[in-house]
Amino acid sequence: MAVYRHQIGEVKTLYMKNTNQATPTIMRSSKEASFYDDVIGGLRSSPKRLHSKYFYDAVGDKLFQELMNCSEYYPTRCELEIFSEKTANIGQALIAGGDDFDLIELGAGNAMKSTFLLKYLLEHKADFTYLPIDISANVIAYLSATLPQTLPGLQVTGLNGEYFDMLEKSSAMSNKRKVVLFLGSNIGNMSIIEAGAFLKRLRDHLNPGDMLLVGMDLKKNPKTILAAYNDKGGITKRFNINLLGRINRELGAGFITTQFEHYPTYDPETGACKSYLVSMVDQQVRIGDETIRFLKDECIFMEISQKFTIAQTDQIANNNGFKPVTRFFDQKKWFTDVIWVAE
Ligand code: AVJ
Numbered sequence: 001m002a003v004y005r006h007q008i009g010e011v012k013t014l015y016m017k018n019t020n021q022a023t024p025t026i027m028r029s030s031k032e033a034s035f036y037d038d039v040i041g042g043l044r045s046s047p048k049r050l051h052s053k054y055f056y057d058a059v060g061d062k063l064f065q066e067l068m069n070c071s072e073y074y075p076t077r078c079e080l081e082i083f084s085e086k087t088a089n090i091g092q093a094l095i096a097g098g099d100d101f102d103l104i105e106l107g108a109g110n111a112m113k114s115t116f117l118l119k120y121l122l123e124h125k126a127d128f129t130y131l132p133i134d135i136s137a138n139v140i141a142y143l144s145a146t147l148p149q150t151l152p153g154l155q156v157t158g159l160n161g162e163y164f165d166m167l168e169k170s171s172a173m174s175n176k177r178k179v180v181l182f183l184g185s186n187i188g189n190m191s192i193i194e195a196g197a198f199l200k201r202l203r204d205h206l207n208p209g210d211m212l213l214v215g216m217d218l219k220k221n222p223k224t225i226l227a228a229y230n231d232k233g234g235i236t237k238r239f240n241i242n243l244l245g246r247i248n249r250e251l252g253a254g255f256i257t258t259q260f261e262h263y264p265t266y267d268p269e270t271g272a273c274k275s276y277l278v279s280m281v282d283q284q285v286r287i288g289d290e291t292i293r294f295l296k297d298e299c300i301f302m303e304i305s306q307k308f309t310i311a312q313t314d315q316i317a318n319n320n321g322f323k324p325v326t327r328f329f330d331q332k333k334w335f336t337d338v339i340w341v342a343e
Helices: 030-044 058-069 075-085 087-095 112-123 137-150 163-173 192-204 222-228 235-251 310-318
Strands: 012-014 025-027 101-106 128-134 177-182 211-217 260-267 272-279 283-287 290-294 299-306 322-329 335-342
Touching: 030 235, 030 283, 030 290, 058 235, 075 087, 075 112, 075 335, 087 112, 087 211, 087 322, 087 335, 101 112, 101 163, 112 128, 112 137, 128 137, 128 163, 163 177, 192 310, 222 260, 235 260, 235 272, 235 299, 310 322, 310 335
Parallel strands: 101 128, 101 177, 177 211
Antiparallel strands: 012 025, 211 335, 260 272, 272 299, 283 290, 322 335
């Protein structure tokens, strides 16, 4: 099954009239402008950084799909195991929260894991509507068209947009209790501080008694973690380098991608798995009207994939307005899906 994500349109280059500017000016839609601004802002800051949310263009989606199938990258398999083996326990825990509910999924993607849960809830006559939220219009169109066919009787309301905008929309649409799914260890792409702020904001969009089911990757043998972000086939490397390619394609930049190498790290003390791209030479890169200088060995911080202890998963809940209810694990205890209730 394909995973679709946001795709940003082409950059339009035109020569401005009525000005004495001789150089081409690049006009961008607001989406493109924020991509451009984020790229320039990130590369002008010290240390340089790019935001991992931009990994997922059409090429990035395909590479992530490949990663999910590669032997070293364990998180997707672990969470799929939890959703396929513990379906009844997860389903019962959500049903036990009260009456009818809206089941909201943040960043639904192809909804492969949630499909196990949806099927169980339908078979057990739970009264609920599924509201997948995704930034990609393709994802939402795809899910709205296919889910009612694969799961007859499922009520689906697809929401295409940013998480918090769409959460507000869902609250305006119904005052049923809410169960929010945030799977795939996506929370790991924030530092612990950012994740705390995100959870506080999410809590503000919920009512007491509403539930949150979060997928979190756990600390484990550091070699296992590092290998998952440094696969022998070089998919993770291409996944990172592709963001430079995307900047070239969409913002007309001049990155020579062969002049950067992938540097993955894992710190077993903090649980922070971080990846960098390292400039192999002194170089200058043109992006629109800007020139960015890189020293030899200078790094761009690309992504954090935070790993948690079980105690930390409770702590981050308690610190941000949630109370831990239950947790589920795969056989190896490499990954957890936790259920929290809003206080
Ligand atoms: C999609 C955020 C869960 O951080 O593990 C995979 C993305 N990055 N390999 C992760 C990713 C490098 C992934 N998530």
